[in-house]
Amino acid sequence: MVPDVGLVPIRLVKGNLSKVPPHVQQFIAKYVQICRPKGVFICDGSDEEAKEMTEKLVERGTLVKLESMDNCYLCRTDPADVARVESKTFTITREKFSTVPHVAPGVDGQLGRWMSPEDAEKELGSRLPGCMKGRVMYVIPFSMGPVGGPLSKPGIQLTDSNYVVLSMRIMTRVSGELFKVIGEQGEFVQCVHSIGAPRPVERKVINHWPCNPERIIISQFPDERKIVSYGSGYGGNSLLGKKCFALRIASCMARDEGWLAEHMLIMSATSPEGKEHFIAAAFPSACGKTNMAMLTPTLPGWKIKCVGDDIAWMRFDKDGRLRAINPEAGFFGVAPGTNTKTNPMAMATCSKNTIFTNVGMTSEGGVYWEGLEREVDPDVEVSGWLGDRKKIGDFKKSGIKAAHPNSRFCTPASQCPIIHPRWEDPEGFPIDAIIFGGRRPEGVPLVFESFDWNHGVLLGAALKSETTAAAEHKGKEIMHDPMAMRPFMGYNFGDYLRHWIDLNKPGRKMPKIFHVNWFRLDSNGSFLWPGYGDNIRVIDWICKRVDGQDNVAIESPIGYLPTEGSINMDGLNDSYRTPQNWQKLFSLPKDYWVEDVRETRQFLDSQVGIDLPTPIIKQMDLLQERIAQM
Ligand SMILES: Nc1nc2c(ncn2[C@@H]2O[C@H](COP(=O)(O)OP(=O)(O)OP(=O)(O)O)[C@@H](O)[C@H]2O)c(=O)[nH]1
């Protein structure tokens, strides 16, 4: 029920309600009525607004100014609020099976979590009323994609967290202009966020980071294009434009409107001959998208340009090309492991105007995390994300991490030195290749190519990876993460696969589909492949395939593999260039693959059940037959 605006006093702290279209006013009024903030602040996205807010947060202690950097700030969260909480993330639809597949009886479904509208009302009804008492409700008008662009979508986020306001300004396009756009278009995605800590707070506030981790709920209502998130201030839980909107809600919009919303980076690779190829790649969280999107090539003559590092919205144009935009405006990147060797472009990007969360801070007011050992003076003292002060070496010795493994930088994409000069082109870029990949310590070669589109969709559906710190999982295990979308699926995964398969229509130029694995290990546990900038060697091969070179690939049971020597190893350490190493990188142990495909089949059968599209079942049959004959 939407209350009459006239009946609800919207006490404005700042901003101008007259520019806000009536239906947006109603949305605000409804949640003022429910959440009871002490006032409403309508954001305009201006720099002054950010400056004022930042100063206030520094005064309060929520942000620490990083004195040796340019307009950079450190935020430390409550240690109980450091990652996405998949177990508390739900999709709410009337019909259960529009959200989740028909899993086999007795099987615990892993592809999406459904909640009934009645239960959602109960859960939210016990949380939202009065949840913003004593706090200001900020109204953030934002656009995913360039404002007003043909592939773009607007949203309004209500939040009681200033950290979220500042981060949303970096990650999305926040602008008062959007009230006009929404006034004209009508539609917008409703995003409601509360940290769940009304004043006076009942739970002890740690690190000036009020939150309510015991009661977290992240709820998506695809039919209403609405998101309600409660209890967490962190990342994908709270920056609602990102995973909740641009993946979970947008994948439903994409299903309805015939396009794709995917957990993919977008990059361009220009060969020494000057030919530019556009690539989209899906790897699960913390598996290398940001790194690949802006890699520094070690092969001479290649140029990489970054379009996006996490999310791609893609739609076929009238000429049958799949065009991709990056709906985001910033990078929310994993800090540990990032340094001037592995990812110099990310280091340059986050050297100014950046908010760091849960990293360490040097006594000089710089940042420190695991991976920066060689770039920070070893004699300098670092205060870790938990507040303990030690020298770098002592962190190492004690086994305590200076930065949380999921600590992040939140930084404007426009600052990336190799951002594509047309990265904000509202029409997007034509994708030549789609890559899937994960952390696969065993059995899976560095790169292979699907035989065709449907086989490629199976590669995505069968994606697995070792778990990382990006979500609440404990320990390392190989987990299925189909299409790198398991935590972000907005609807029934069987329907989603069907949607992918149905995209292949006559007259369309379908991208080629590949699978990569930078993470295969030697018997002594070290990586067989140098990774990072050397991944250009694999991209080089992929581009050759896109250009139709037949002599660089041979058929194998799992797809086309590079012919020996067709990956350029020039300049690599001798140990990488031996035939033995090639063998280790590309071997297909039969026992491993027999078991892998059996396990994948069992996973898809039990998890997707009768919703599994016939073409995927057929692809599984073919794969299993080919492997049996190995
Ligand atoms: N060995 C190896 N590690 C890599 C490579 N690329 C990335 N990594 C490591 O993987 C971790 C995550 O990399 P990111 O690029 O931030 O992952 P992401 O997919 O963007 O993660 P999200 O932002 O969570 O979606 C970092 O610690 C990297 O150092 C690679 O080619 N080889």
Ligand SMILES: O=C([O-])CC(=O)C(=O)O
């Ligand atoms: O959602 C987040 O918190 C960060 C992210 O990009 C991911 O986990 O894939």
Ligand SMILES: [Mn+2]
């Ligand atoms: Mn991500």
